[in-house]
Amino acid sequence: MSQPDYVFCPYCGVQLEPHTILHQVRPGCPRCGFVHFHNPKVAVVGQIEQDGRILLVRRGINPGKGLWAMPGGYMDAGELPEDALRRELSEEVGLEVSISELVQIYPLVSRSPVSQGIVLVYRASPLVPDAPLIAQDDVEEAHWFTPATLPVDLAFASTRELLDRWVARQNTKVS
């Protein structure tokens, strides 16, 4: 099961039954017609760059507790992805950022091997150069890394892939 599932209708408390709705079997309420759609989650991640360095955070929560990843989090209802990323950066490391472009879209793999949604990765940079980093919220540490000082204990396969490509791009710039 990729997500916690409703057993009872959240509106009228009747036990849900499998209904085939819009080409899939979904839990539905026989009394009020409520249908439980497994809507995908959206997470945003920042590839934050400054002067040949990249920002990584050591995660204080699972998945990947104690390991290094790019900062980010889940989008809230009512937000656009860029707003969510700016909010997460402010909450996690006290940094205001300017977002330049969407870099990549990954499947969201968390506690379940089945993708629960998507991760949008944006390239961004600090609004104020060399602004101090304040690790807080669900982040234990935050540091700038050069290609030579990158940590090896990374939280996600996608972190490795993004860093490999970032390092390759830095090498291209130098030569």
Ligand SMILES: [Zn+2]
């Ligand atoms: Zn109902």
